Amino acid sequence: MTVANGTGPPDIPGELAGHCLTLLTDVSRTARLLRRAELERLRDLGERGAEAGHGLRDLVGACLGATRAAWQTFPGLTAVTANELRRTGDAVLAATQAALGAVAEGHERAQRMAVRPEEANRRELVNDLLHGRTDLGRLAERAERFGLRLAAGYTVAVAVTDEPYLEGAPAAHRVLRELTGRYDDRTLLLAVRDGRLVCIASDGEQAVLTAFTELALRPGPGYPPALRVATGRRHGGTGGIVRSYEEALATLEYAERLGLPAKRLRAEELLVFPVLMRDRAAMADLVRTVLGPLTSARGGARPLMETLTVQAEAGYVNAETARRLGLSVRALGYRLERIRDLTGYDPADALHRYTLETAVMGARLLDWPDQPLWPVPAT
Template identity: 75%
Template sequence: MPTELAEAYLTLLADVSRTGRLLRRDELEGLRRLGEQCAEAGYGLREVVSHCLAAARRAWQTLPGTTGATSVGELRRMGDAVLAATDAALAALGEGHERSQRLAVRQEEAARREFIDDLLHGRSDLGLLAERAERFGLRLAGAYTVAVAVGDEPFADVHPMVHRVERELAGRFGERDVLLAGKDGRLVCIAPDSERAVLDAFADLTLRPGPGYRPVLRVATGRRHSGASGVLRSYDEALDALDYAQRLGLPACRLKAEDLLVFPVLMRDRAAMADLVRSVLGPLTEARGGARPLLDTIAVQAEAAYVNAEAARRLGLSVRTLGYRLERIKSLTGYDPADALQRFTLETAAMGARLLNWPEQPL
């Protein structure tokens, strides 16, 4: 390919040196196409330019002025024409080469997005998915863990945070079978279970990205699972953890699916959970001001490990007012927060209420 380019380029320069004309539009477009073909054939732009400059030097050596038959002025005119043609030709070749590179990048990005969609939605044959994964540096025969970060603005593959985290992870760990991508407005990191340090670094970089970047709100990590279906399962677990954290108002910014396994168990039978909430907490709606203040009191008491002074501080109440609320909960529900078994029932019902968005949503 460079040899063909050099021959065509020499022919062009020879005509320019004779006539002093500028390159025509069709000639420039032909050079752009040659630049594209060189890029598609795997030749770098530096190599293409080198061949063209070598051809320009050969053309210069064949100028009529080298025989002494041409005046200095004429020699200068022909030299200027050759140099102008060289400048225009190299610019056209560069445009074509870059055009091909941009197209290749867009095609690669489209293939990457399609692979991510298929992998995280389980829409492709697992065998074919494993073959495609190798192209993106994943060997799906092993065990993988997925971490998902969510912020107050959506992430896409072109988001600056994606490139920042990708650069940092590559700089620290190199190519270690890791895939980073934006998916449905979230930032997703897929890493082998053996590379837990990568997931920890991913969480650190997204929660504390540094000046100029907005930190994410939460990062959730699924459990380790094997194969392509395992990646999907770990991803779903991370999404569930984020969902539970939002619905329960959990303060933690780092979440692990294994720490939240109780919530899928609680919600596995939604009808039973709704019945528990109605039976245990339903009477709270009779309180002045509704059920919400007393429901919040149950939740904060649990978070404060039933230390009244700490619970009162978090609620912005006096200890005496907190005591009144606890008595009111006991009288309305019949469950005593001071009794260990009854306390557990109240806590479980309160969690269910938050998961079901009760009392705002009727059961």
């Protein structure tokens, strides 16, 4: 091994250049391929070069310098025929290509080995932050290694897609690469948890969450887009991270149950639903009382509930409601009359309208009529 100044760090580029010159000089004489052991030695040099702090550019430059030197020392270069020159040139270039590939493979292997422990530590930290049951003092100490101050405020965003996100999968890796390329990685944590892609951003980093949402929803060709991205509210401390994460999960659950078309969701926009569901027995009683009579209609309650939902989304404009439902205005009028006759609530009345809307949302949250409502205890 060549050592700079006798006591310094190993001169890996110099050692690599000497090894390549020996190999390529022999190849220029014999036109042979590089052997497996020789390629493994090149991989080892690439790995050691990375561990010594040498960039891939330096190692590639050493290989190419050796290629030029080998070509210049080829015996009888001026006397060879065109065919011999072509044959020798092809062999040297092929050997150079193989050598560069082996060196790069070794360099990348060292990089992966170096990054793997940090990724594992980061992944473990994210899991503990979102779990919320780890010793807070030890958790804060570990977080400081990544530049995180847990006393500050944090916001959590969660992305979901058709297929669960996998640790190290291309889609998750692309989002991480883009975010860390744009922002200081001390202001964010990104990890896969329970098949979801989770982003934790510190105070004042709203741009990180916006970029995360955009990248998850539109990751680019060849990557599966997220179905929805939900963002919790900003909270302080380690408990705040857990709370923001749970709010984001609850937002995704409400959006799925209600069939909301929006792809970008914020917890504060759906705060009414936790309030509505805080007393599930009362909500079940409301659904049963207001919407229960709709089950006696032809086709059951679902078509009439859909009519109420679409009418609310259309701003209670009958012509637009009929268009969205694929009905005539006259047929829509018949449905609204049936709702009024069966329930006793008139969608044209403001107070009745609010009651009907609330009952329909409650029914969707309780998955009624597919799931039965539990009986209200007799008084």
